[in-house]
Amino acid sequence: MPDLIEKVLTAKRESKYVEFKETFNPQSPQDWCEITKDIVAIANSGGGIILFGVDNVGIPSGVSIDDISALDPADVANKISKYTGSVDLEFEIRELKKNKRKLIAFLIFPVSIPIVFRKPGTYEIGGGKQRTAFSVGTVYFRHGSKSEPGNSDDIRRVLERQIEVIRKSWIKGVRKVIQAPQGSQIVTVRPSGAARSLPPLVTTFRAVKDPDAIPVLLTRDMGKASGTFVHEEVSEGIFDEINNVLDANKILAKGNKKFVLGLEVYYRIYAERDHVESSYEQVELLAQTGFRFYAPVMYWLLQLPRSQTARIIRKVCSNPKEPTIYNVLRLAVLLGSEVSRWVEDRLDEKWAGNRQPPRYYWSFKKMISSSFEDRRLVALRTEEDKYICLPDEGRRLLFRDLLEHPETALTMLYKYCVRVFEGRKEAKSICRYLDVLVYGKAFEAQGQEIASALIENN
Numbered sequence: 001m002p003d004l005i006e007k008v009l010t011a012k013r014e015s016k017y018v019e020f021k022e023t024f025n026p027q028s029p030q031d032w033c034e035i036t037k038d039i040v041a042i043a044n045s046g047g048g049i050i051l052f053g054v055d056n057v058g059i060p061s062g063v064s065i066d067d068i069s070a071l072d073p074a075d076v077a078n079k080i081s082k083y084t085g086s087v088d089l090e091f092e093i094r095e096l097k098k099n100k101r102k103l104i105a106f107l108i109f110p111v112s113i114p115i116v117f118r119k120p121g122t123y124e125i126g127g128g129k130q131r132t133a134f135s136v137g138t139v140y141f142r143h144g145s146k147s148e149p150g151n152s153d154d155i156r157r158v159l160e161r162q163i164e165v166i167r168k169s170w171i172k173g174v175r176k177v178i179q180a181p182q183g184s185q186i187v188t189v190r191p192s193g194a195a196r197s198l199p200p201l202v203t204t205f206r207a208v209k210d211p212d213a214i215p216v217l218l219t220r221d222m223g224k225a226s227g228t229f230v231h232e233e234v235s236e237g238i239f240d241e242i243n244n245v246l247d248a249n250k251i252l253a254k255g256n257k258k259f260v261l262g263l264e265v266y267y268r269i270y271a272e273r274d275h276v277e278s279s280y281e282q283v284e285l286l287a288q289t290g291f292r293f294y295a296p297v298m299y300w301l302l303q304l305p306r307s308q309t310a311r312i313i314r315k316v317c318s319n320p321k322e323p324t325i326y327n328v329l330r331l332a333v334l335l336g337s338e339v340s341r342w343v344e345d346r347l348d349e350k351w352a353g354n355r356q357p358p359r360y361y362w363s364f365k366k367m368i369s370s371s372f373e374d375r376r377l378v379a380l381r382t383e384e385d386k387y388i389c390l391p392d393e394g395r396r397l398l399f400r401d402l403l404e405h406p407e408t409a410l411t412m413l414y415k416y417c418v419r420v421f422e423g424r425k426e427a428k429s430i431c432r433y434l435d436v437l438v439y440g441k442a443f444e445a446q447g448q449e450i451a452s453a454l455i456e457n458n
Helices: 002-010 029-044 073-084 152-178 236-252 263-271 280-293 298-303 306-318 324-335 337-351 359-368 375-379 399-404 406-421 425-456
Strands: 018-021 048-052 091-098 101-108 122-126 129-132 140-143 146-149 203-205 216-219 387-390 395-398
Touching: 002 018, 002 048, 002 091, 002 101, 018 029, 029 048, 029 073, 029 101, 029 122, 029 140, 029 146, 073 091, 152 236, 152 263, 236 263, 263 280, 263 406, 263 425, 280 298, 280 306, 280 324, 298 425, 306 324, 306 337, 306 425, 324 337, 324 359, 324 375, 324 425, 337 359, 337 425, 359 375, 375 399, 375 425, 387 399, 387 425, 395 399, 399 406, 399 425, 406 425
Parallel strands: 018 048
Antiparallel strands: 048 101, 091 101, 122 129, 140 146, 203 216, 387 395
C-alpha cells in the first residue's frame, strides 16, 4: 500500500486502483451511495485508494474536506454494511499532503470473497424521482476508472489473485522447513473433512540440492503420513478459494442453475475437483456444465446418484448435438453393453435410414463393435501403442504407459486443466483423454444400475 500512496499523489488520472473525489458530503444519501459503490468495487478488484480534495486530474482543488477528515472509520463501515451486510472489509482513513495542501485518502484493502450488495443504493434526485447507484445482488468491480457490475473475467481475476497469495504462503512454509535448525522434526496433521473417495496420488520431491538429502513425501494417504507433509493441509487455502468462486457463481447466476463464469474457470475448478464441497446441487451443476462445454466431467458423474447420471444421458440423447454427444458416447462405452445398446437404440430412432447421419452416429457404431478389452481405449477410439502429444513439453505419452500408470495420467490431468485456464485452448483435448484414462475404470461397476434406470424411465 505505501507504493500505491506514492502513485496516487503523482497520478494525473483515475485508474482501476485510484479514484479522485473533489468533495464528499457526509450528510448526503447520494454521496454515500456513490462512495459505497466505489469502495466495494475497489475492494473486489484488489484494493486501492480514493483521494478526496482533488479535481479529476489529481490537482488539489482547495475545497474544504474538514467534514471528511472528521469521519470515524467505524461509521463508514456501518454505512457500507447497511447495503452489503456484515462483510470482511478492511480500510483506513489517512491524511496526506500534496503541494502543501491537506488531502484525505480512503485506503481500501482487497477482499478474498467478492462483496455483493444486499440492498439497493437508491436516493432522491428531486421532483419525486429516485436514482439507483447499485441494485440487489450486483457485484461491482473497477473497469478502468469506472465502478461497474462484474463479469466472469472479474471473478477469474479474483481466483487468480487468491491462488497467488496462497502459493506464496505455501512456498514460504516450505522455506521454513528447508531452513529449520538441525534436529527439527516434521509433524503431520490429520486433514480436515471427509476422506476422499478416489485413490491417492503420492509424489516425492527433493527441495535441496544435496543429492544425499532424504526426500520429503507429499501424500494424501494417511497410512503413509509418518514424517510427511499432508498435501491438503499445506495448500487447503487454495481449495477454499475454489469454493468461494462457486459461491460467487451462484450470486452472478441470480438464482438460476447456471454456470456463468466461463469455460476457462470451469477447467480451473476441475483441476481442484477433489476439494470442491460436494453438495448435490453443486455437483449436478458442474456435471451439466461439463457436458455443455464438452469438457472433462467424469469426476462429477462419479459423485452423482446413478439415477441422475441416467437422466443426464437421456437428456443429451433426446436432442443429440455435437460435440456434447461425444461425452455420452464415451460414457456409454465405459458403462458397458446394456447402456451402449440403449444409446444405440436412441440414435437409431433418430438417424437410421437417414441418408446423411452425423459422423458421431457411425463413430459410435465402430466403438461398440471394437474388439479391445480395455473400455477406456474403446471410448477414446485409440490403441495402446498410440500416444498423446504434449505440445508445451515436446514429448509424447503412450496410452499403454498411461493405462499402466494412472497416477501419471492424474498428475497430467491437473496440469493441463490449469493450462486451459491459462488460455491454452489446445490443451482441452488432452484433458478429455486424460479424464477417461483416470476415471474410466470406475464406471464399470455402475453399468447395471444406470442401465436399469434408463430402461425403467423409457
